[in-house]
């Protein structure tokens with residue numbers, strides 16, 4: 220439904236997006252993942268025709284799409300229903316059609332009870348659901364969302380993704396950007412962006428299978444984030460609150476090196492075991508491959 224060919228955007232000397240070629244197929248939940256400034260918003264804006272590329276092409280197959288921008292773009296001094304009516308009117312929909320569709324979507328999003336509340340008085344998660352409702356009012360076959368859950372609490376994030384999955388099950392193709400790796404796990408296909416480039420595109424399971432390293436999960440009596448940097452055999456290290464994920468080439472050999480490394484420092488080891496890579500592990504190593 221979306222094909223980009225060597226799509227690029229430069230802002231002066233900054234290459235915000237460089238030669239990105241992706242194919243979002245019908246029925247996909249395609250996640251654009253990457254840190255702040257990776258180029259996700261710029262790519263999405265080019266796909267939606269909001270900014271002009273400096274190179275490459277976008278092909279959109281299909282008539283209409285719904286777009287939910289990153290910034291809250293609704294009217295705080297209008298109620299939920301008034302916002303929806305406003306959007307519906309922009310698509311020249313009749314009042315009764317808007318009402319029928321709004322009821323249907325507000326039911327899915329659990330927002331029926333808040334129809335008369337001013338948008339300004341909604342919680343962050345509810346605002347996002349209202350923005351989603353507005354993006355859906357034209358019944359698009361393709362939905363494009365730019366970091367829809369950014370800054371939203373974990374429970375509302377989960378609920379939002381459930382709604383996306385429901386829409387996808389009902390036949391909607393979805394392109395969504397996110398800085399959250401746990402959300403990347405939920406996509407059918409993931410495109411990792413870093414520094415304007417698309418560094419890998421595949422399903423989460425295939426991406427993990429093609430990961431050329433092993434992961435050692437280490438729990439020990441230390442919380443020093445950089446402690447394993449430079450230890451022989453450790454390719455990369457991530458720290459997640461109470462445990463380290465170490466990317467290693469030689470599982471057994473490095474395990475032994477780590478045990479003596481920690482013993483020498485008098486750090487008690489709680490456990491060292493192999494674990495499967497998470498999207499976060501993958502992203503850390505993919506991002507490191509880039510030359511800055």
Ligand SMILES: Nc1ncnc2c1ncn2[C@@H]1O[C@H](COP(=O)(O)OP(=O)(O)OP(=O)(O)O)[C@@H](O)[C@H]1O
Pocket residue numbers: 230233234235253254255256257258259260261262366398
């Ligand atoms: N209009 C603009 N003028 C100049 N630079 C821009 C403009 N828009 C984006 N950039 C720059 O392009 C790069 C990519 O930004 P972009 O917003 O696409 O990234 P992102 O992955 O969506 O991150 P974020 O989550 O922060 O929006 C950044 O370095 C940003 O500062």
